[in-house]
Amino acid sequence: TGHxxxxxxxxxxxSTSSSICFxxxxxxxxxxxxxxxxxxxxxxxxxxxxxxxxxxxLPSRTELARFSTLLTRHSLIHExxxxxxxxxxxxxxxxxxxxxxxxxxxxxYPEAMDADNREMVDITIARLLSKVRTIAAFSYKKxxxxxxxxxxxxxSYCANFLNMMFSVPAEPYEIDEDIxxxxxxxxxxxxxxEQNCSxxxxxxxxxxxxxLFASIAAGICALWGPLxxxxxxxxxxxxxxxxxxxxxxxxxxxxxxxxxxxxKLMGFGHRVYKNYDPRAKLIKVAADKVLSKLGIKDPxxxxxxxxxxxxxxxxxxxxxxxxxxxxxxxxxxxxxxxxPTNMFTVMFALGRLPGWIAHWKEQNENASTKIGRPRQIYxxxxxxxxxxxxxRS
Ligand code: CMC
Numbered sequence: 309t310g311h312x313x314x315x316x317x318x319x320x321x322x323s324t325s326s327s328i329c330f331x332x333x334x335x336x337x338x339x340x341x342x343x344x345x346x347x348x349x350x351x352x353x354x355x356x357x358x359x360x361x362x363x364x365x366l367p368s369r370t371e372l373a374r375f376s377t378l379l380t381r382h383s384l385i386h387e388x389x390x391x392x393x394x395x396x397x398x399x400x401x402x403x404x405x406x407x408x409x410x411x412x413x414x415x416x417y418p419e420a421m422d423a424d425n426r427e428m429v430d431i432t433i434a435r436l437l438s439k440v441r442t443i444a445a446f447s448y449k450k451x452x453x454x455x456x457x458x459x460x461x462x463x464s465y466c467a468n469f470l471n472m473m474f475s476v477p478a479e480p481y482e483i484d485e486d487i488x489x490x491x492x493x494x495x496x497x498x499x500x501x502e503q504n505c506s507x508x509x510x511x512x513x514x515x516x517x518x519x520l521f522a523s524i525a526a527g528i529c530a531l532w533g534p535l536x537x538x539x540x541x542x543x544x545x546x547x548x549x550x551x552x553x554x555x556x557x558x559x560x561x562x563x564x565x566x567x568x569x570x571x572k573l574m575g576f577g578h579r580v581y582k583n584y585d586p587r588a589k590l591i592k593v594a595a596d597k598v599l600s601k602l603g604i605k606d607p608x609x610x611x612x613x614x615x616x617x618x619x620x621x622x623x624x625x626x627x628x629x630x631x632x633x634x635x636x637x638x639x640x641x642x643x644x645x646x647x648p649t650n651m652f653t654v655m656f657a658l659g660r661l662p663g664w665i666a667h668w669k670e671q672n673e674n675a676s677t678k679i680g681r682p683r684q685i686y687x688x689x690x691x692x693x694x695x696x697x698x699x700r701s
Contacts, residue, residue: 312683319579322503323680324511328361328666329502333580338587340500341365349590354495355379355465358437358662361500362669376465378434383459383468385409385442386416393450402447402654403532409443410436411525420519423672432520433665440661441465444654445472451650466491469658474646487645490598494638497587498659500666506530506537507660507667514668515680527664528657534574537635537656541649543575544639547608550615555607557615565624573619575636582629591637595644604644612640 315321330339338345341360348357359367359375367375389412396405413435414420420432438459446456449472457475459468466488475481501507510527514520531537550560564573578585599606616632619625639652647655671677 312685314685318503318508323508324503324671326502326667326670327364328670329500329663331502331580333578333582336581336583336586336589338501345497345586346590349493349496352492352496353465354492354499354659357496357499358665361662361666362433375434378431379438379465380461382431382435382438383442383461385439385446389416389443390446390456393446396450398451398453400447400451401650402444402451403528403538403650403657405447405450406440406443406654406657407525407528407532409447410440410528411522413439414519414521417521420521423514423517423519429520429669429672433669436520436524436665437661440658441469442472444651444658445469447654448473448648448651451648464488466495470645486601487598490594490641491645493594494591494641494655495659497590497634498638498656500660500663504536505533507664510664510668511671512680514671515677517672520665520668523668524661524664527660531657531660532653537653537660539574539633540635540639540642540652540656543612543635544608544643544649544652546574547611547615550611551607555611555614557611557618560615561618561622561625564619565622573615573630575633576619576625577628577630578633581631581633584631585633587634588632588636591634591641592632595637595640598641598644602644606640606644608643609640612637 313321328341330342331337340348340357341364343360343366348360352360355376356367356372359372363371389409392409392412393405417432417435419425419428420435422428442459449456454476457472459472463471463483467483470483470487470491471481473481503511506527509530510523513526514523518526534542546560550557553559560571560573563569563571564576595609598604599609616636619630624630635656638655639649642652642655643649
């Protein structure tokens with residue numbers, strides 16, 4: 309109330325206080341609950357990081373065991389949900405399937421509607437973390453016409469996902485611990501990023517006391533946009549376009565500088581980072597490692613490196629402090645692991661889930677939370693009389 313201030317795109321407005329995630333965009337620092345992502349990426353697992361973000365501290369042995377058991381126990385989706393897949397065209401984008409399936413979970417678990425029942429919220433959290441993984445893998449299987457592969461209790465979170473994605477009845481997927489490790493790293497690096505577009509969406513929807521499934525489904529829709537999580541798919545498509553065009557990166561750098569072209573370098577720039585995105589740094593190193601371990605020579609990695617070099621030595625990018633962001637190199641790893649391009653943003657969603665949940669929970673547990681409701685500066689007509697249809701020119 310009182311004086312309304314205009315701040316389009318919330319460039320200078322904090323919508324909340326929060327103790328989950330710290331970013332220093334000038335220095336390129338990212339910490340979850342105070343712990344630098346470099347340490348988490350090297351030493352932790354995605355499940356442990358999910359616990360850290362959601363519950364505020366690293367789990368003890370007992371807490372981790374209990375949490376993992378909960379995730380294992382809730383990995384199946386209701387058999388009736390499998391029929392939903394039959395309704396989609398085989399060309400359906402998996403993000404469209406994911407958002408609607410996640411919202412549909414509220415119809416199978418109506419008890420999630422009670423956002424203030426803490427015990428129930430814990431179960432809902434476990435259901436989400438576990439089932440989104442199953443839903444994502446099933447949507448891939450549907451798109452390529454293969455039978456669904458059910459989750460297996462003996463496998464770790466990431467191994468289980470890889471198995472559901474790539475196992476076929478004729479041949480079980482061989483779990484490679486190095487690949488499991490890199491998948492853990494990627495998911496950890498995507499796990500939270502304070503008040504980005506999708507997380508702010510989850511918080512805004514959640515502020516109306518919408519249930520957790522519905523709030524997360526809204527976040528998934530926001531993430532799909534090409535300026536947000538959808539950028540990882542766009543990056544690989546752009547790199548491939550450069551390759552097909554003959555590989556001249558300077559031509560594309562020039563195009564990106566020309567505002568009238570409508571072309572931007574995908575995977576470059578960030579609202580908060582005015583320095584190298586710390587996630588991109590780690591992902592770049594991991595991309596090198598994974599490709600050499602798998603013996604893959606991907607021409608797109610060379611193009612990406614050249615493009616980065618060309619952009620970072622161009623005054624346009626230097627002056628505007630535009631650096632590669634998290635989406636720039638991640639797609640190259642996903643490609644090497646066998647993920648099709650349209651699954652990249654789904655992978656981002658899987659990684660960002662704990663962050664969305666943590667923010668929803670933090671907000672929901674704060675008794676002083678009010679419904680989110682921005683104001684506006686009205687620029688329309690002053691009072692104007694209705695003109696009947698006959699009298700309108
Ligand atoms: N290529 C060319 N020019 C760019 C780019 C780019 N990728 N990004 C920003 N600029 C220019 C922009 O035109 C503007 O120039 P000027 O000052 O002359 O008007 C200046 O740099 C500042 O950019 P902005 O658009 O005001 O910055 P923003 O904070 O509103 O947008 C962004 C941030 C990430 C949406 C934008 O940099 C962008 O569109 N990048 C490409 C898409 C992308 O990679 N998105 C992923 C973001 S990271 C992970 C995630 O959130 O999913």
